[in-house]
Amino acid sequence: MNIVVCVNHVPDTEAKIKVASDNLSIDKAGVNFMLSPYDEIAIEEGLRMREKFKGEVVAITLGSDAHKETLRKALAMGVDKAVLLKDDGLRDSFGVAFGLAEEIKQRNPDVVLFGRQSIDYDDAQVGTLVAEMLGLPSVAVVVKLELQDGKAVCEREIEGGHEVVATTLPAVFLAQKGLNEPRYPSLKGIMAAKSKPIEEKSAAQSELRVETVQMRKPPAKGAGKILGTDKSAVPELIRLLHEEAKVI
Amino acid sequence: MNILAFAEQRDNKFKKSSFETVKAARGIADQLGAECVALVIGSGVEGIAEILGGYGASRVVVVDDAKLAQHSNTAFAKVIAAVATKEGSQYVFLPASQMGKDLAPRVAVKLEAGLAADCVALKVEAGEIVATRPIYAGKALIDVRVKTASKVFTLRPNVFTAGAGQDGSAKVEKIGVVLDASDFGSTVKDVKVSAGRPDVTEADIIVSGGRGMKGPENFNLIESLADVLGAGVGASRAVVDAGWRPHDEQVGQTGKTVSPTMYVACGISGAVQHLAGMSSSKYIVAINKDKDAPIFQIADYGIVGDVFDVLPELTTQLKAALGK
Numbered sequence: 202m203n204i205v206v207c208v209n210h211v212p213d214t215e216a217k218i219k220v221a222s223d224n225l226s227i228d229k230a231g232v233n234f235m236l237s238p239y240d241e242i243a244i245e246e247g248l249r250m251r252e253k254f255k256g257e258v259v260a261i262t263l264g265s266d267a268h269k270e271t272l273r274k275a276l277a278m279g280v281d282k283a284v285l286l287k288d289d290g291l292r293d294s295f296g297v298a299f300g301l302a303e304e305i306k307q308r309n310p311d312v313v314l315f316g317r318q319s320i321d322y323d324d325a326q327v328g329t330l331v332a333e334m335l336g337l338p339s340v341a342v343v344v345k346l347e348l349q350d351g352k353a354v355c356e357r358e359i360e361g362g363h364e365v366v367a368t369t370l371p372a373v374f375l376a377q378k379g380l381n382e383p384r385y386p387s388l389k390g391i392m393a394a395k396s397k398p399i400e401e402k403s404a405a406q407s408e409l410r411v412e413t414v415q416m417r418k419p420p421a422k423g424a425g426k427i428l429g430t431d432k433s434a435v436p437e438l439i440r441l442l443h444e445e446a447k448v449i
Numbered sequence: 450m451n452i453l454a455f456a457e458q459r460d461n462k463f464k465k466s467s468f469e470t471v472k473a474a475r476g477i478a479d480q481l482g483a484e485c486v487a488l489v490i491g492s493g494v495e496g497i498a499e500i501l502g503g504y505g506a507s508r509v510v511v512v513d514d515a516k517l518a519q520h521s522n523t524a525f526a527k528v529i530a531a532v533a534t535k536e537g538s539q540y541v542f543l544p545a546s547q548m549g550k551d552l553a554p555r556v557a558v559k560l561e562a563g564l565a566a567d568c569v570a571l572k573v574e575a576g577e578i579v580a581t582r583p584i585y586a587g588k589a590l591i592d593v594r595v596k597t598a599s600k601v602f603t604l605r606p607n608v609f610t611a612g613a614g615q616d617g618s619a620k621v622e623k624i625g626v627v628l629d630a631s632d633f634g635s636t637v638k639d640v641k642v643s644a645g646r647p648d649v650t651e652a653d654i655i656v657s658g659g660r661g662m663k664g665p666e667n668f669n670l671i672e673s674l675a676d677v678l679g680a681g682v683g684a685s686r687a688v689v690d691a692g693w694r695p696h697d698e699q700v701g702q703t704g705k706t707v708s709p710t711m712y713v714a715c716g717i718s719g720a721v722q723h724l725a726g727m728s729s730s731k732y733i734v735a736i737n738k739d740k741d742a743p744i745f746q747i748a749d750y751g752i753v754g755d756v757f758d759v760l761p762e763l764t765t766q767l768k769a770a771l772g773k
């Protein structure tokens with residue numbers, strides 16, 4: 202089975218986000234980056250498919266040289282190959298998807314895995330955009346995935362429940378938390394990843410469709426009132442919820 | 450010129466986020482001097498279409514087809530793009546619900562449009578829509594402009610207000626879109642509904658529990674309060690990872706982003722990843738025995754106390770106050 206996993210390199214969830222002086226991007230000074238958490242789940246799913254059906258898992262990322270760190274993590278987890286589609290410029294989701302789709306097209310995969318969303322721009326677009334660009338079916342927010350005889354049956358999260366979705370392969374799947382528990386890279390894996398090659402290519406170009414006018418911090422929410430230290434504060438809380446907040 | 454607003458329905462009932470989307474589309478359409486046209490897709494849905502007039506649609510296009518009884522992202526996206534093309538819609542609005550998020554990228558590719566996803570505010574500047582969307586789980590905001598001729602927007606649920614529907618009358622037009630088997634790339638075979646409480650992304654009030662609840666058996670305290678308030682139940686990642694609560698209740702940067710009217714955090718410390726998912730709640734109530742817990746930095750009302758002392762009392766008194 203030929204499996205592609207698309208992975209993104211994003212600021213650590215602990216990172217304090219500061220807007221850079223251009224008011225269009227974040228100040229990267231002092232920010233640690235990591236493999237986007239849902240993409241880790243996508244990699245794990247790809248590895249499990251390979252363990253079951255044989256074949257190969259290729260991790261692809263689009264971005265600057267800094268993204269190599271994320272590819273090393275993917276290699277350490279056990280992917281067979283890593284590809285960097287190099288681009289130092291600003292792209293919107295469409296541009297990222299276009300670059301990825303042009304590369305994936307040439308690889309004729311049976312399965313393409315994405316995270317359900319990157320935790321940087323929180324777009325939740327790229328996987329489904331790529332699917333549409335490639336004319337492939339897709340299932341988003343997947344929490345259960347079973348492959349058999351060129352078909353897939355998935356469960357995906359919707360509001361207040363799950364949808365059971367069937368599709369044929371090749372197909373695109375967007376991994377959600379709960380699909381699996383990603384493995385920790387072994388020491389051996391980490392060492393081996395250091396010497397595995399990373400294939401570098403330049404990313405296919407497309408025009409910007411969505412333009413950032415400005416980036417800014419949300420209005421700060423100040424601390425409110427402390428009403429007490431035990432249940433005797435409950436009547437005052439109920440009064441405030443009713444009279445001040447008017448939520449009950 | 451018109452805005453096409455996709456109104457999601459399930460089991461012949463519109464989602465609240467559909468009303469929000471239609472209403473927001475109408476507000477923007479008025480500023481652009483455009484018409485607001487709603488679109489309903491499904492099987493046997495013609496009868497429910499008219500009420501969208503009460504939220505501002507001047508016309509409702511209905512694509513009613515037995516083949517569309519269940520969601521299929523490829524087929525629904527084809528229908529939306531076909532209607533947008535036929536109507537000459539410059540703008541397409543969808544709720545950023547799970548269905549809307551599954552459709553919008555496909556619609557955008559078909560219409561050669563840019564997509565601004567999960568918007569929390571829209572305004573018109575110099576005849577163009579400027580959309581605000583949260584990034585880095587709400588740690589920053591960006592204002593964006595879509596540069597293509599057709600433009601697609603998804604609107605975060607629970608942020609735009611729909612209010613109660615007015616008595617608007619909308620003209621309902623049924624149109625057909627030819628669909629064959631190859632349009633159904635994936636098909637929904639079954640929908641498993643989790644019983645009872647509203648999903649955290651749709652709930653008006655959320656009662657959420659963290660590690661301070663000490664064990665899964667104590668979440669009955671959270672559930673009792675949620676039931677009195679008609680609220681959804683949320684959880685921190687710590688308790689989801691411990692297996693005390695299901696994944697779909699996790700609130701935060703790697704869980705769900707929520708914007709309820711009220712969020713009650715019980716025994717949750719308020720780690721940055723948790724705050725990221727809920728800090729846009731309108732009112733935040735925190736119960737935590739540690740006065741230095743970061744949750745108090747964003748809580749409107751806090752009680753520095755033991756959840757096992759405060760929660761049962763709060764539930765009892767609210768029950769009495771609300772006459773339940």
Ligand SMILES: Cc1cc2nc3c(=O)[nH]c(=O)nc-3n(C[C@H](O)[C@H](O)[C@H](O)COP(=O)(O)OP(=O)(O)OC[C@H]3O[C@@H](n4cnc5c(N)ncnc54)[C@H](O)[C@@H]3O)c2cc1C
Pocket residue numbers: 214238658659660661662684685686687688699700701702703704705715716717718719720721722723726736737738739742754755756757
């Ligand atoms: C990549 C990454 C992603 C993450 N994503 C998320 C996410 O999406 N959502 C999320 O929630 N977390 C997330 N986290 C985890 C986050 O960092 C915290 O570990 C987690 O939120 C802590 O959960 P908690 O508040 O329930 O537990 P704790 O931090 O252990 O806090 C428990 C709180 O309960 C209080 N308490 C204890 N006993 C009582 C009592 N009897 N009465 C009242 N209060 C009491 C304590 O004072 C304490 O403040 C993520 C972490 C990482 C690294």
Ligand SMILES: Nc1ncnc2c1ncn2[C@@H]1O[C@H](COP(=O)(O)O)[C@@H](O)[C@H]1O
Pocket residue numbers: 207208209210237239240243261262263264294297301314315316317318319320322323324325326327328
């Ligand atoms: N720059 C990128 N390179 C490779 N894959 C990406 C990139 N950005 C996003 N993705 C993939 O697309 C998914 C959804 O991202 P997004 O639409 O940005 O939220 C991610 O979980 C990744 O799998």
